[in-house]
Amino acid sequence: MSAVEALFADGSTRLRADARRNAERLVAAARGALDEKGLDITARDVVNRAGVGLGTLYRRVPSLNALLAAILIDTLTEMTDLAIRARQEPDPWTAFAGFAEAYVQLRASSCGLHAALSGTDADPLDLALHVDRLREEVRHLVQDVQAVGAIRDDLDWRDIPFLLATAIPADRTIGLTARPDQWRRNLTVILDGLAPAGPGR
Amino acid sequence: MSAVEALFADGSTRLRADARRNAERLVAAARGALDEKGLDITARDVVNRAGVGLGTLYRRVPSLNALLAAILIDTLTEMTDLAIRARQEPDPWTAFAGFAEAYVQLRASSCGLHAALSGTDADPLDLALHVDRLREEVRHLVQDVQAVGAIRDDLDWRDIPFLLATAIPADRTIGLTARPDQWRRNLTVILDGLAPAGPGR
DNA sequence: CATAACCGGATCGACTTGTTCCGGTTGCCT
């Protein structure tokens, strides 16, 4: 059962039809707001987007943060599964490159997720546990690739998460607007730069 | 005359010694706060850091934004000069690599500057003019390098500002803390990835 | 030593935001 489902499964009394519909709208709205506007969204952002009232939100959910946390935890779990599956593939480099693309895409698709993973020490959403799990899987995956020499050896495994995260551009820089596939263009250059036998500059 | 100097040179009546000292403290405090905490700093952040009162700030400066803008404009001008000087050097690739390092370092050293350059459309500090100037110089510099074939030709010149900007990491990612020189480690990989003859993956 | 310039911070006013509350409405069961 996903974290979002767990959040809504309270007394287990069957919901009235309109209540169920509104609950689904709220989750979809929160997810959308999180993707587009990041972590700093308000309860009003969510309910306006869902087309319901504030009362409807707080009847279903103990707090706004609880809803946001549940949504992000589900995505984090998805990412972790991605890393676990990659480690089971035969060729380390191919597995890593595939993971890198999926990881960056997932992260680029949600401002909120990206912000949560780049977060400072505060962690008001209590994501630390799930983030730790993800980090450990990524570490193992990267170390597998390094063990077969497919990544230049002047890099520490910790450099790779940073390089992947930085493939995701800000929306704008020096007055230029990022294209939707900018992360993919960046990632291409970065993956090529990871090669052990770089050109002799 | 720098923008900061212009801001303080009002009626040109000579300042009392303590007034001058406090003005200098305010500028230093604003610069430090901008570097460490980004654009979202409050007037109270600045005056506490400077060890003066709110009244002292608003006597010298029409608004907090005016002070922040003046500071950022000076740094932007510095960056633009960097690009102009790079274009006058003989070897395009060497000039570009040198500029890239200086540009990323300057940008990484100030959260506020980085945020302003990554900014959304709002531009409350009215930096557009200066940002445009910087972009044009960078464009010319990059196009010079591409003209001699020192950068792989599947990239657009616009990709380069994004790649440079993304070298700057968030403070943390998936629970890892960035080292102070993380931007340099990222930049190394990125510059190698820019090479025209990438390894045949 | 007189005084104009200057100082710090309490205070104002205008938001913002998470959460609660309640009068009115509606789906559901008999």
Place this chain on the structure above:
DNA sequence: AGGCAACCGGAACAAGTCGATCCGGTTATG
């Protein structure tokens, strides 16, 4: 059909933030 519990939207509340102003007290300067 009818009655009611569950549900609805959004006004209202309380706590907080933040830019800017103002003023009684202090200090540098001639």
